[in-house]
Amino acid sequence: GDATVACCGSGSWDESFAPAGTFTHVTSGGDHTCALATDGSIQCWGRDRDGRISPPAGTFTQIEAGYDHTCALRADGSIACWGGNEYGQVSAPSGTFTQIAAGRSQTCALRSDSSVDCWGRNDYGQSAAPAGAFVQLSAEGFDACAVRSDQRLQCWGLRVRR
Numbered sequence: 001g002d003a004t005v006a007c008c009g010s011g012s013w014d015e016s017f018a019p020a021g022t023f024t025h026v027t028s029g030g031d032h033t034c035a036l037a038t039d040g041s042i043q044c045w046g047r048d049r050d051g052r053i054s055p056p057a058g059t060f061t062q063i064e065a066g067y068d069h070t071c072a073l074r075a076d077g078s079i080a081c082w083g084g085n086e087y088g089q090v091s092a093p094s095g096t097f098t099q100i101a102a103g104r105s106q107t108c109a110l111r112s113d114s115s116v117d118c119w120g121r122n123d124y125g126q127s128a129a130p131a132g133a134f135v136q137l138s139a140e141g142f143d144a145c146a147v148r149s150d151q152r153l154q155c156w157g158l159r160v161r162r
Contacts, residue, residue, distance in 0.1 A: 003038060019043045029065035029083070036063045042072055052083040064102035071107045073100050079109055089120030103139035103157070108146075110137050116146055126157035
């Protein structure tokens, strides 16, 4: 209940040593962790490869980590991403968004007009978002799912292709 972060684990990259402060959300990637502070800023720790623990300045409302990258939703609805970019996963599209969801090497976001946009790795179709209006989305590994405005669930990516 005190909004601080506590971590455990091997700590081989200092990923189990949380910073001081109060936070509203925490998210972990492969070897890094980031947290959204109560003032809207972001703090990251762990392995500092490809800038994984170097978030941009600003005020944010949501944060999601993939394996080697992290994306965050700014207070103005734009998206900022940082970290590994082997598949273009930190090349967020412009526009206004209301939610983000990160998979292993891809990220999807819900636009203000209720459409979904995805970017990054796409070898299993995980960045090929379907057309239509959506109200919520989630991503994990090589998959993504979204709830359509009519409450039906639609998924795409590796598990759907099997």
